[in-house]
Amino acid sequence: MFVINKKRIIFLTLAIFLPIGMFVLQTASNINTNKTVATMATPVSSKTIIIDAGHGGEDGGAVSNNGISEAEINLKIALKLQQLLEQSGSNVVLTRSDNNAIYDIDKKTLREKKNSDIRNRVRIGNNSSADIFVSIHLNKIPENQYYGWQTFFKDGNEDGKRLANCIQNNLNETIQKENKRTPLKINNVYIIKHVEIPTVIVECGFLSNPEEEKQLQQEEYQTKLAWGIYNGIMEYFYVGNSNNDTTNTSVQ
Numbered sequence: 001m002f003v004i005n006k007k008r009i010i011f012l013t014l015a016i017f018l019p020i021g022m023f024v025l026q027t028a029s030n031i032n033t034n035k036t037v038a039t040m041a042t043p044v045s046s047k048t049i050i051i052d053a054g055h056g057g058e059d060g061g062a063v064s065n066n067g068i069s070e071a072e073i074n075l076k077i078a079l080k081l082q083q084l085l086e087q088s089g090s091n092v093v094l095t096r097s098d099n100n101a102i103y104d105i106d107k108k109t110l111r112e113k114k115n116s117d118i119r120n121r122v123r124i125g126n127n128s129s130a131d132i133f134v135s136i137h138l139n140k141i142p143e144n145q146y147y148g149w150q151t152f153f154k155d156g157n158e159d160g161k162r163l164a165n166c167i168q169n170n171l172n173e174t175i176q177k178e179n180k181r182t183p184l185k186i187n188n189v190y191i192i193k194h195v196e197i198p199t200v201i202v203e204c205g206f207l208s209n210p211e212e213e214k215q216l217q218q219e220e221y222q223t224k225l226a227w228g229i230y231n232g233i234m235e236y237f238y239v240g241n242s243n244n245d246t247t248n249t250s251v252q
Contacts (some may be wrong), residue, residue, distance in 0.1 A: 026041060029094035043087035043237035050128060052121055052135035052191070053078035053094070057101030059114055062140035070138040072099065073216050077204060078136050080226035085233070093128050095121045118190050125195035132163055133199040134229065134234070135191055138216065140207045146211040148179045151227070152192065152201040159198035162239070167232030168250035174228035202229060 003089035052072040057060035061070030075096070082092045096102055103116035125133045139146075151168045153160035172179045181201075186192055192199055204225050205212045215221040 021088045042088045043234050043241060044085060046091070047237060048091040048093060048128060048130040049085055049233065050093045050095065050125055050130045050133040051078045051081055052133065053096055054137040055101070056096050056099060056117070057103070057113070058110055059101055059117065062138055062207050064140065064213045066213065068207060068213060068217060070140070070207060073138060073222070074136045075099065077222050077225050080223055081136075081229055084226060084230040088234070093124065093130060095124050122191060122194045124190070125197060129163070130197055132233070133191070133195050133197055134167075134233070135199070135201045137201055138205055138207050139204050141178075142208070144171065144208050144210060147206050147212040148176065148181060149205055150181045150203050151183040152186050152189070152203070153183055154192045154199060155187050157198060160200060163198050163232070163236045164200045166236040166239075167200060167229050170232035170235060171225070171228035174231060175224050192206055
């Protein structure tokens with residue numbers, strides 16, 4: 001197994017026992033109008049991370065038998081993840097920050113809007129000088145017994161594979177260790193195929209499972225999902241840091 005359990009335990013311990021604000025500690029003094037700020041570094045400090053809440057607007061994505069839309073839940077999880085990352089020093093880019101899609105205004109049909117929307121998401125991924133791209137989605141299939149999350153990455157992209165492993169394993173640790181799913185490589189999804197930086201799709205659960213459908217609507221459960229993804233991102237950058245030093249302070 002790729003993930004080093006010690007490192008995951010470190011981040012899970014921090015997540016449970018430290019308030020978010022303690023990840024970024026700032027002290028300031030104003031002497032002769034000169035300001036000094038000391039900031040505790042974290043694995044994601046100064047990293048640019050794209051969070052893509054799947055679907056939006058007229059494209060609600062998967063819809064449960066009770067009419068619950070995937071797009072709205074995707075956005076809620078994405079916004080919670082944004083808050084965690086920004087409070088840890090990340091520069092977060094959202095592909096969408098509200099319930100609207102991001103297609104070009106000249107598009108008329110639903111197909112044209114969907115195609116424009118997905119191309120614009122890819123454009124954001126490739127033009128933002130970002131480090132990683134995390135796309136949040138929900139599943140729905142005809143059978144209702146399946147539940148749980150799974151990550152997907154581009155075949156042949158080792159960084160994407162490593163990121164998918166980190167997120168999958170940390171979601172398992174945060175929510176349910178019994179989830180035996182492992183990350184899957186795919187090449188036939190437009191975002192995975194065309195975004196050039198390490199990219200992962202996180203399918204956060206099944207709207208077709210009645211119990212999980214209820215959980216996915218709960219803010220507490222959405223927060224757990226955001227924490228699991230956040231811990232996975234933290235671990236990904238911690239392992240990728242050549243000096244593995246997340247405790248030194250820098251003065252600007």
